[in-house]
Amino acid sequence: xxxxxxxxxxxxxxxxxxxxLWRAPWSSxxxxxxxxxxxxxxxxxxxxxxxxxxLAVVFGVPLAxxxxxxxxxxxxxxxxxxxxxxxxxxxxxxIALFLAFGRLGLVGQYLDKVGVHLPFHVPGAIAAELFVxxxxxxxxxEAAFRSADQRxxxxxxxxxxxxxxxxxxxxxxxIRPALVAGAVLxxxxxxxxxxxxxxxxxxxxGKTQTLPLFVYVTLERGELAAAIVPSLLLLVxxxxxxxxxxxxxxxxx
Amino acid sequence: MFDWRGRAAVxxxxxxxxxxxxxxxxxxxxxxxxxxxxxxxxxxxxxFAAASxxxxxxxxxxxxxxxxxxxxxxxxxxxxxxxxxxxxQGAPADVFASAGQSNMQTLVDAGLVEKPVTFxxxxxxxxVAPGNPKHITGLADLERAGVILxxxxxxxxxGKYALQAFASAKLPAPHAKSLELDVKSTLAKLTLGEAxxxxxxxxxxxxxxxxxxGVPIPAAQNLFASYPIAVVKASTHKAAAQxxxxxxxxxxGQEALRARGFLPAG
Numbered sequence: 388x389x390x391x392x393x394x395x396x397x398x399x400x401x402x403x404x405x406x407x408l409w410r411a412p413w414s415s416x417x418x419x420x421x422x423x424x425x426x427x428x429x430x431x432x433x434x435x436x437x438x439x440x441x442l443a444v445v446f447g448v449p450l451a452x453x454x455x456x457x458x459x460x461x462x463x464x465x466x467x468x469x470x471x472x473x474x475x476x477x478x479x480x481x482i483a484l485f486l487a488f489g490r491l492g493l494v495g496q497y498l499d500k501v502g503v504h505l506p507f508h509v510p511g512a513i514a515a516e517l518f519v520x521x522x523x524x525x526x527x528x529e530a531a532f533r534s535a536d537q538r539x540x541x542x543x544x545x546x547x548x549x550x551x552x553x554x555x556x557x558x559x560x561x562i563r564p565a566l567v568a569g570a571v572l573x574x575x576x577x578x579x580x581x582x583x584x585x586x587x588x589x590x591x592x593g594k595t596q597t598l599p600l601f602v603y604v605t606l607e608r609g610e611l612a613a614a615i616v617p618s619l620l621l622l623v624x625x626x627x628x629x630x631x632x633x634x635x636x637x638x639x640x
Numbered sequence: 641m642f643d644w645r646g647r648a649a650v651x652x653x654x655x656x657x658x659x660x661x662x663x664x665x666x667x668x669x670x671x672x673x674x675x676x677x678x679x680x681x682x683x684x685x686x687x688f689a690a691a692s693x694x695x696x697x698x699x700x701x702x703x704x705x706x707x708x709x710x711x712x713x714x715x716x717x718x719x720x721x722x723x724x725x726x727x728x729q730g731a732p733a734d735v736f737a738s739a740g741q742s743n744m745q746t747l748v749d750a751g752l753v754e755k756p757v758t759f760x761x762x763x764x765x766x767x768v769a770p771g772n773p774k775h776i777t778g779l780a781d782l783e784r785a786g787v788i789l790x791x792x793x794x795x796x797x798x799g800k801y802a803l804q805a806f807a808s809a810k811l812p813a814p815h816a817k818s819l820e821l822d823v824k825s826t827l828a829k830l831t832l833g834e835a836x837x838x839x840x841x842x843x844x845x846x847x848x849x850x851x852x853x854g855v856p857i858p859a860a861q862n863l864f865a866s867y868p869i870a871v872v873k874a875s876t877h878k879a880a881a882q883x884x885x886x887x888x889x890x891x892x893g894q895e896a897l898r899a900r901g902f903l904p905a906g
Contacts, residue, residue: 485832589818589819606725
């Protein structure tokens, strides 16, 4: 029974991938991958996803450390809040971002006055990706901080190191493998982001049309073959990320 | 520390999370509702219709619920080109109503639909925020610096027509800030306050009511989009599908369309 269940589950994941491979236009794959539109979308995707990952590290690591080390009222609420985008439909995230950072949004109306525009601009695509991907980094890094030996940090404190110094010189080096794992997972999620981006950032070549949006728009135009090749590229990247994580970094958990 | 099985589990969970999250959305909207009672035309119909038909067809459904109560209609509203895609991929559509002839022609050429009939026409209009804060008077104003313009992607009929309108007006190709995948998302960018102006159908402006204001495009620059409707050949409820098509083309559907700003077919 267990084997049958496991087989069905595995096939459920494997068959759709086979479907992609089955219909892939292998003879023209290289042309599909290197045509101008695909390359523009690929380049934008790489830039925005790396930017989102960098921002996630800068803000997410301190958040993860505070969550792991500082007991304060409302910590569980903050944890729920900061992992919410993992289960929230991305399109809902996109609408929420709109209402917050759009031109008439809660915060956006003030951003607009100082000339900061997110929707329809590259930073909007980055913001959408950051919103959905940062929780992956926070979750992995927080778990690592929790399992790291807190006595080392306590010892450093008693020896007179400041809290920031402890964070930078003791806590951070001890979780480096998890940080890399979290960042890679976060990057993979940012690279694949679709729903929040198309809702919040719009769809314009070179500005907000990332590779997943390009795949979708191409499919809508009826160019199935042209949509499959970049899909396969995203698939290959995802698989590569997970394979490399398994062998080298996730063991830190 | 996990043993190897624990690690494999973590990897598996990670895979599922990344994959699931990556494909978490779709822009096609569908509305599903059914009505029931008794009468002579029976059948559960899946009607695939262009996004711009949303209000008129929804009104018509209420009418048919009274007059042909055994017709159980489920609508799938999306960009016409997306609907063509789904029908080509074997989606269970009984009726297809398209904005523009070319999308319908794709299905006619593929032998997937019966002979289509044109049931309405629509024309383009500029939509702006109430009070017209940017003082838009025509297509030329949409190119002005400081006006955030959002259009449809040229793969969508409305997007293609908008480009043609700019060409007829002897204007350069417009610099839109975003190219949306159907007219309703385009209009949403305006009603959400993110766009200053959009080009959509007259019927969409009318449907949005007081949330937007229309700025007409002169007839010399404008064009008429025709709306064909056809029974899908693979339908298992052809009689009911034909009854729906007839209602839209010559029956109560015409009143519903007129009330929503559509022009007669002829």
